[in-house]
Amino acid sequence: MRRITLSRYLIEQQREKGSLPGDLRLLIEVVARACKTISVAIGKGELAGVLGGAGSDNVQGEAQKKLDVLSNDILLEANEWGGHLAAMASEEMDDPHPIPNRYPKGEYLLVFDPLDGSSNIDVNLSVGTIFSVLRCAEGMEPTEQAFLQPGTKQVAAGYAVYGPSTILVLTTGDGVDCFTLDREQGSFVLTQPKMSIPEDTKEFAINMSNQRFWEPPMQRYVNDLLLGKEGPRGKDFNMRWVASMVADVHRILTRGGIFMYPLDSKMKDKGGKLRLMYEANPMAFIVEQAGGAATTARQRIMDVQPSSLHQRVPVVLGSKNEVAMVTKYHQS
Numbered sequence: 001m002r003r004i005t006l007s008r009y010l011i012e013q014q015r016e017k018g019s020l021p022g023d024l025r026l027l028i029e030v031v032a033r034a035c036k037t038i039s040v041a042i043g044k045g046e047l048a049g050v051l052g053g054a055g056s057d058n059v060q061g062e063a064q065k066k067l068d069v070l071s072n073d074i075l076l077e078a079n080e081w082g083g084h085l086a087a088m089a090s091e092e093m094d095d096p097h098p099i100p101n102r103y104p105k106g107e108y109l110l111v112f113d114p115l116d117g118s119s120n121i122d123v124n125l126s127v128g129t130i131f132s133v134l135r136c137a138e139g140m141e142p143t144e145q146a147f148l149q150p151g152t153k154q155v156a157a158g159y160a161v162y163g164p165s166t167i168l169v170l171t172t173g174d175g176v177d178c179f180t181l182d183r184e185q186g187s188f189v190l191t192q193p194k195m196s197i198p199e200d201t202k203e204f205a206i207n208m209s210n211q212r213f214w215e216p217p218m219q220r221y222v223n224d225l226l227l228g229k230e231g232p233r234g235k236d237f238n239m240r241w242v243a244s245m246v247a248d249v250h251r252i253l254t255r256g257g258i259f260m261y262p263l264d265s266k267m268k269d270k271g272g273k274l275r276l277m278y279e280a281n282p283m284a285f286i287v288e289q290a291g292g293a294a295t296t297a298r299q300r301i302m303d304v305q306p307s308s309l310h311q312r313v314p315v316v317l318g319s320k321n322e323v324a325m326v327t328k329y330h331q332s
């Protein structure tokens with residue numbers, strides 16, 4: 001297969017399809033470069049003294065890891081000078097980060113989870129970066145309100161997985177492409193163009209320890225999976241749960257599956273576990289672009305009108321026929 005770098009891929013997409021404005025290409029290149037820097041920091045682990053707690057909490061009230069803060073800073077510093085952004089927002093910051101006045105501003109809004117799954121970092125499991133790109137409405141101040149757009153307004157989304165290899169998965173609305181970091185040349189190289197999620201699956205991903213807290217339809221759905229061949233589904237299922245959304249979603253993008261973080265009575269008042277703007281929406285855009293589906297179990301994730309930057313939603317995503325099955329259990 002012709003191995004082309006991310007830069008060449010983006011330039012050719014811009015030239016052939018004209019669908020990639022220069023500033024958006026710059027944004028993607030800059031985010032990819034930041035992910036390379038994060039990958040290097042993570043790869044050093046304890047050798048660089050970057051593991052463990054940062055001694056602070058984020059807006060979610062969750063203890064931050066040193067690498068959460070470091071990854072956030074890397075993304076801020078990489079993006080603030082380029083002139084392509086109106087503002088940035090992150091899981092690790094209460095409010096949007098304005099572009100310093102000494103730099104020009106652009107039309108894009110970048111929102112990200114700088115290090116998703118960071119509870120896994122101290123035990124050396126895969127973690128990742130998730131990002132979503134929106135446009136700032138003409139003449140609108142880039143405050144929180146400017147970010148509150150449904151997922152259908154995303155112009156690009158992607159994630160990096162810092163695993164055995166470092167990969168970058170990207171969509172700009174014309175399918176999903178996967179790049180692998182070639183550490184010798186220091187570039188992301190196209191390795192899996194036009195990824196496609198199988199429509200059916202025998203593999204589900206969920207944190208089973210929350211089972212007693214789920215709503216009845218989710219309890220029924222998962223129970224029928226567990227009944228396997230003898231049950232109403234007539235086939236056996238396998239289970240995987242990495243507790244790192246990027247790793248679970250990448251497995252599903254690669255071989256199919258269904259990922260669920262449903263509403264449970266422990267967090268009903270919060271609306272769910274995963275965040276809409278920088279986890280659910282970018283992953284929903286990518287999954288849909290790869291032929292999958294992404295819902296809250298009751299509605300399409302990308303149709304949800306956000307009411308706050310750190311809003312949470314239930315998430316059901318992956319192989320489209322299996323996602324449809326979950327919806328069916330919630331309708332009957």
Ligand code: P6P
Pocket residue numbers: 116117118119207243244245246273274
């Ligand atoms: P639990 C990581 O903290 C995260 O936000 C997602 O990456 C992951 O899917 C989920 O939470 C794991 O949650 O309850 O299994 O620890």
